[in-house]
Amino acid sequence: MLQTKPFTINEQLNKAKEYMDTVNQTQLMVSLVEKVNFINPVQFFSYYQNQDLLRLFWRDSEDSFYLVGIGNYKTIQSHQNRFHSVQQQWEGLLTDFFIPNDSVKGTGPLMLGGFSFNDSVMDDKWKTFQSGLMVVPEAMLTVIQGECYMTYNVTVNENTDVDALTTKLKQWTENINDQYESNVPQQLQTTNSLDYRNWEQLIRDAVNRIKNGTLGKVVLARELEAEFNQSIDLNNVLKKLVEQQKDSFIYIFDYGDDAFISATPERLVKVDENELLSTCLAGTIKRGDSLKEDDLLAQSLLNDEKNRSEHQYVVSMIKEAIEPLTHSIDLPSQPEILQLRTLQHLYTPVTAILKDSYTIFDLIEKLHPTPALGGEPRQAAVMFIKENEPFERGWYAGPVGWIDAHGNGEIIVAIRSALINQNKATLFAGCGIVEESDPYEEYEETKLKFTPMLEALGGISR
Numbered sequence: 001m002l003q004t005k006p007f008t009i010n011e012q013l014n015k016a017k018e019y020m021d022t023v024n025q026t027q028l029m030v031s032l033v034e035k036v037n038f039i040n041p042v043q044f045f046s047y048y049q050n051q052d053l054l055r056l057f058w059r060d061s062e063d064s065f066y067l068v069g070i071g072n073y074k075t076i077q078s079h080q081n082r083f084h085s086v087q088q089q090w091e092g093l094l095t096d097f098f099i100p101n102d103s104v105k106g107t108g109p110l111m112l113g114g115f116s117f118n119d120s121v122m123d124d125k126w127k128t129f130q131s132g133l134m135v136v137p138e139a140m141l142t143v144i145q146g147e148c149y150m151t152y153n154v155t156v157n158e159n160t161d162v163d164a165l166t167t168k169l170k171q172w173t174e175n176i177n178d179q180y181e182s183n184v185p186q187q188l189q190t191t192n193s194l195d196y197r198n199w200e201q202l203i204r205d206a207v208n209r210i211k212n213g214t215l216g217k218v219v220l221a222r223e224l225e226a227e228f229n230q231s232i233d234l235n236n237v238l239k240k241l242v243e244q245q246k247d248s249f250i251y252i253f254d255y256g257d258d259a260f261i262s263a264t265p266e267r268l269v270k271v272d273e274n275e276l277l278s279t280c281l282a283g284t285i286k287r288g289d290s291l292k293e294d295d296l297l298a299q300s301l302l303n304d305e306k307n308r309s310e311h312q313y314v315v316s317m318i319k320e321a322i323e324p325l326t327h328s329i330d331l332p333s334q335p336e337i338l339q340l341r342t343l344q345h346l347y348t349p350v351t352a353i354l355k356d357s358y359t360i361f362d363l364i365e366k367l368h369p370t371p372a373l374g375g376e377p378r379q380a381a382v383m384f385i386k387e388n389e390p391f392e393r394g395w396y397a398g399p400v401g402w403i404d405a406h407g408n409g410e411i412i413v414a415i416r417s418a419l420i421n422q423n424k425a426t427l428f429a430g431c432g433i434v435e436e437s438d439p440y441e442e443y444e445e446t447k448l449k450f451t452p453m454l455e456a457l458g459g460i461s462r
């Protein structure tokens with residue numbers, strides 16, 4: 001919690017300058033945090049469109065926590081051994097940061113970004129989003145249960161004029177609540193996707209591999225390329241996602257000409273001090289048109305052997321992966337139903353207490369990819385995907401999210417996602433293939449999973 005009387009921006013800058021003198025440094029990275037009056041996070045994100053600034057947006061699936069990062073103060077790119085190379089760079093960067101106020105969770109130096117599904121990315125289409133990219137924004141809005149904080153990351157040197165800088169920083173939050181003029185929404189012109197016969201062959205090949213015993217489950221996906229009559233307006237897309245996908249995480253990384261966006265219900269891992277939260281999510285059925293039909297469908301999903309098998313692979317693997325890193329895992333023996341706007345999933349929440357010597361980076365490394373996105377056994381499934389899926393996954397199904405200076409953070413898997421470039425969007429959706437999988441039904445399942453993003457893009461209306 002903030003101390004009873006937190007320092008103002010001006011006071012924090014003066015403290016930074018004093019500290020710089022005492023340690024005899026000529027410059028210092030400072031993370032300034034102040035509590036501010038309510039700022040609407042969607043409006044804050046929207047306001048900074050067309051200003052040549054990188055934009056990042058995060059909303060959790062409980063609708064209780066938002067982060068909006070604008071501008072690129074520091075970038076961390078992964079090297080070999082990508083999760084730990086990012087951890088090392090992050091820890092190095094943090095030792096150089098001066099943080100004048102006691103920080104509130106989710107404020108201060110924090111990085112947002114993500115990782116691709118595979119260790120490396122080849123396709124030029126993904127040139128902006130390589131194997132690992134995390135950003136410490138210049139200005140960041142944090143909304144925690146309605147309370148707002150601004151973080152400003154700045155470099156101070158001996159010539160810094162504290163009053164002038166304070167005035168400049170205040171400008172980040174000026175005029176934000178002016179009404180955002182929405183553009184005329186883009187219209188869908190064409191879509192292009194894998195031919196059904198090729199999909200059928202892909203699924204048959206996977207089922208054969210499962211039948212001959214070298215694979216248990218493999219998650220296969222397809223792309224949907226959508227072209228619009230004009231550049232896609234991310235602000236409109238975000239507005240719709242926030243309204244329509246209440247039970248999903250919402251994530252946007254808008255960088256230059258490219259943007260990656262996901263509205264996913266699936267958390268990989270959340271770490272809050274030593275508490276760990278993960279989700280097993282696999283097994284899908286549509287929503288019904290009435291409460292009664294909804295309920296019948298939910299019951300049949302809970303009792304369906306094929307879907308239970310898809311789900312069980314995920315539960316077993318997550319349990320096995322986190323067991324050595326945690327004390328006291330709480331994992332219900334039966335899945336529940338998670339209802340989204342257009343579909344229902346089998347869902348098992350996992351909570352545990354993280355042992356002191358492990359971090360969120362260890363967890364990402366151990367968990368990614370779970371059999372909700374990869375398969376079982378992991379190596380064989382990932383290889384099958386690489387060799388047989390007719391497109392490069394890039395950040396689709398990759399771990400994306402945020403991590404703060406204390407190692408708290410939340411990482412989701414970027415499914416129900418799209419890569420956007422001007423008037424084109426590539427959407428992704430996949431499904432868990434097990435022995436009983438039928439190609440047509442799996443195709444229909446991916447169709448269902450495209451709908452939330454396609455709808456937010458204005459491609460279909462309901």
Ligand SMILES: C=C(O[C@@H]1C=C(C(=O)O)C=C[C@H]1O)C(=O)O
Pocket residue numbers: 219221266281282283284310345372373415416428429430431432433449
């Ligand atoms: C792979 C995706 O979703 C995964 C596959 C599911 C399934 O096959 O039932 C359900 C949720 C996710 O584990 C996706 O949406 O792209």
Ligand SMILES: [Mg+2]
Pocket residue numbers: 282283284310431432445
């Ligand atoms: Mg499925």
